[in-house]
Amino acid sequence: MAEHGMPVGETAARLGLTVRALHHWDEIGLARPAARSSAGYRLYTDDDLDRLRRILVYRELGLDLDAIRAVLDEPGGDVADQLRVQRAQVAQRIAQLQVLDEDLERMIAAQEHGILLSEDEQRETFGPAWDTGWPAEARDAYGGSRQWQQYAERSASRSADDWAAVTRLVSDLDHELGAAVDAGVRPGDPAAEALVERHREVFSQYFPLTRQMQVHLGRMYADDPRFAAHYDGIRPGLAAWLRDAIEASARAHGIDPDTARWE
Incomplete structure (x- = not known):
């Protein structure tokens, strides 16, 4: 030196x-x-x-x-006391990191699979008509979209009971839609407008659903044979009625259904 x-x-x-x-x-x-x-x-x-x-x-x-x-x-x-305090803090941090690791594992699984339920749990939660291949089909079709990411983020924190609650909301909405058709409610009527709002609220349980996106869903309900079969199975003609009710609501809010975008 x-x-x-x-x-x-x-x-x-x-x-x-x-x-x-x-x-x-x-x-x-x-x-x-x-x-x-x-x-x-x-x-x-x-x-x-x-x-x-x-x-x-x-x-x-x-x-x-x-x-x-x-x-x-x-x-x-007492150096040992100082180190014990530090060790306790490290243990707390390890526990926090373990929770974070588990959360990350669930988030990764949700992004890859959509629903974090076993096939048996899916059937029990969503009913016998549920096809356990649908989540993979949806991932293949929409996996790169923002809506899939939002859906997966919500799915990561949902239990079977949480999904059952969402399913009940959808089932109740189906019942209300069928009752509206029976009562002769026409698309554009105040009662139909309220049901369109209810539909948007319920389906926002999956991802935030804008009015323009809702127009696309309405047309898919009427055009896709599987969706049409579901709604028409509740009441004949319900798929087309729901599409028309959504489009009437969109027009009332200044949206042209023919130029509505998925955004």
Whole structure:
């Protein structure tokens, strides 16, 4: 060591620190160099380097600078107690990371599979008419869309009971739609408008459903044989009635169904 000490830059390089860190520790009195060069520059002695190495050990263990100062400088300080406190904090963090890991696992699975229920749970929750291949079909068709991501984010936190509650909402809506057809409610009537709003509210349980997107769903209900069979099975003509009611509502809100976009 030149002039009985090591300059700041060399000390920082030797220990893998920054000069700024050494200056900060000097300013707060945590690690002050004991020597000076003839030109007045700070020099770190062997004892200083030993203290710096000890600081690095405790910093690596997660102690903050005040705790490190207490360990190194307070007479009679119980280092074991300080380390026990740090270990308890580490254990808490590990538990938090474990929960985060489980959440990430569920989110990944939801993005890949849609519904995090076994096939038996799906049949029990959604009924015997449910096709367990539908989630994979939906993923293949819409997996890259924002709506699929939103759907998966919600699915990741839903249990079988949560899905059963959503299913009841849909079933109740189907009953209300069928009752409206029986009562002679026409698309555009106030009662039909209320049901269109109810439809948008219920189906927003899957992903946020705008009025323009709802127009596309309405047309799919009437045009897709599987959806048409579902609604017409509730009441003959219900698929077309729901499509017309959605389009009448869209027009009432200034949306041209023929130019509505999926957005």
